Amino acid sequence: MSTVVHLSAPQRRGPDLRELVAQVAFGDQVAFGHLYDAAAGPVFGLVRRVLRDPAQSEEVTQEVMLEVWRNAARYQPERGEVMSWVLTIAHRRAVDRVRSAQAAGEREQKAAARSHVPPFDEVAEQVEGRLEREQVRRCLKGLTELQRESVSMAYYRGFSYREVADMLGVPLGTVKTRMRDGLIRLRDCLGVAW
Incomplete structure (x- = not known):
């Protein structure tokens, strides 16, 4: 009788986000791809909860990830985790989009009120x-x-x-x-x- 020994596979940890951000700061596109894969889902989820519109949420997610690419060198590890930094950017962008949409709506209402012509009596x-x-x-x-x-x-x-x-x-x-x-x-x- 042979005994089968099951060896558990080593636990795979996710990529070290701090290391990826450091590499992205030097323009490493492969590192950015890994960072994107790790962060885009949580970013989209957060943005979607704020905006509720899937198309706008996708657009804002892309804007956030582009901002991460451009500002990776500004990440400061002593101020918090990478994911917190990225999600802070995402939340700020989503709130800005909501405020922008509200302001546009108010401008349209004001313009409509100014251009209202009373009906001919x-x-x-x-x-x-x-x-x-x-x-x-x-x-x-x-x-x-x-x-x-x-x-x-x-x-x-x-x-x-x-x-x-x-x-x-x-x-x-x-x-x-x-x-x-x-x-x-x-x-x-x-x-x-x-």
């Missing part, structure tokens, strides 16, 4: 137009018959002064005088500054 416009027409009719009644006839022909029927003079059988100068006097009386009656 058709009823008020009709009432105002009717009141103006009634006032004009009232003021026209205050003119002499010749003034009212001249103004009506020129302004409401579109005839020229010459045509009005021909139709009424009076000299052009008379029509012009009637028109001028009639318009002055209308202006005064309507309270309009010309």
Whole structure:
């Protein structure tokens, strides 16, 4: 009978993150790949809890890992573990993204409020137009018959002064005088500054 001896495999420890960061600080891309593999998952998890949006979380994770690559030389071992340093960067970036999104939303709301055009009030416009027409009719009644006839022909029927003079059988100068006097009386009656 043979006895089988099971030897336990030696425990594999993860990579030494401090050593990897030190190598990354000197531009070692292979070391960065190992550091990325070790840190990207926890970074994504933290960022996802803050942002809740998977696409933005992936984007911020990439930004964090790029910042780790660029700032590896600034890591100070005496201030804490590598993973704490990386996750601090991740948390800061995620919070910045949330604040940026909130600020953008507020800016959009303010811009929308400034550009809001009140809807056209058709009823008020009709009432105002009717009141103006009634006032004009009232003021026209205050003119002499010749003034009212001249103004009506020129302004409401579109005839020229010459045509009005021909139709009424009076000299052009008379029509012009009637028109001028009639318009002055209308202006005064309507309270309009010309």
